Amino acid sequence: MGFLTIMKKQKIKDKEIKCLLLGLDNSGKSTIVKGLQDITCETTTTTTAKEITPTVGFSIKSVTYSSYLINIWDIGGQKSLRPFWNNYFDKIDCLLWCVDIYDKSRINESMEALKRNLESVEIEGDIVIPVIILLNKVDLIDTMTDGNNNNNNNYGNTDFLSTYSFLEKEMVGNSKNNNYTIIQCSGITHLGLKELLVNIIIGK
Template sequence: MGLLSIIKKQKLKDKEIRCLILGLDNSGKSTIVNRLLPKDQRSSEITPTIGFQIHTTHIQDRIVSLWDIGGQTTLRPFWDNYYDKTDVLVWCIDISQPFRFNESVHELFSFLQRDQGRPGHHLKLIVVLNKIDLISGSSIMTRVSSVQNDLSGVAGAGAVFVRCSGVTGQGMQELSYEMCSD
């Protein structure tokens, strides 16, 4: 392999981003992934993810691999298996179901604790507050503030919070931008 081929491969690799999409079951992970895909690649029916699904798409000028991992209790012990070479962790929270916030915070904390034991690797964390279309305008800020306060100690100072709706598309441009920004 010549030097030019190596340089070309490295340039392509530099443009690749691997996003791990995690969160509790029914938090809207697959709907968000579906919305991030080009219209001609979107599915008309979203079903719960059993195991995982991988989609590769172009966002901005990057090649983005979206690893959508099921959030059922039985699958959570396997989340670590998908960690290697991950650049961005997108953690989805269903903002319309406050009774599951504590469970979500606990699972994120557990995952991030295991991340600390991995030498030389640090994930960019994007916390997606999904399903904002399902709550009234007056409740949105209260719930967003509550979740951000609960997660501030867990997620760390570098975490980015994005409000969105995978169904309506609201906030998806901001999510795309955050996934691809350094």
């Protein structure tokens, strides 16, 4: 293989990013992937709930942004599939962790699962793989209320902020990996998805 061919292949490889997208079932992973495809194709379609069904196994989707090819491995989050998650960590450039911010009852479960999987990222020798935590479904937060109550009909700013600081503390307190970012987003309205793409590229 000639030197120029090797250089060309290396250049293509440098512009390719492999992201692993994990999180509990129903947190919105596949909806986010669909949202990323929508915004990078510059279509005006919005994601509708009925297009997405729970992922059985996994699905790989690619998007191009700022001349990078971003391959996203979207793995089903159901309990029966979680034991297989650690099979997907090979040669990833970035871990995306999706949290359903609106479902307060599952935040702890999500954090426990994240912590278990951070170990897979952290044992990759000296290389620290960036982790992006996606606080999804922010479109459901009622910004007009403080929402500080125990029923889920009215999830407002106070609930959001306390969940946010809980997640931040959990990450700082429990992870050896300081290379993490928290992004608020919505797979449905596409809020935060451009910021996600930019952060994926920055981490490369």
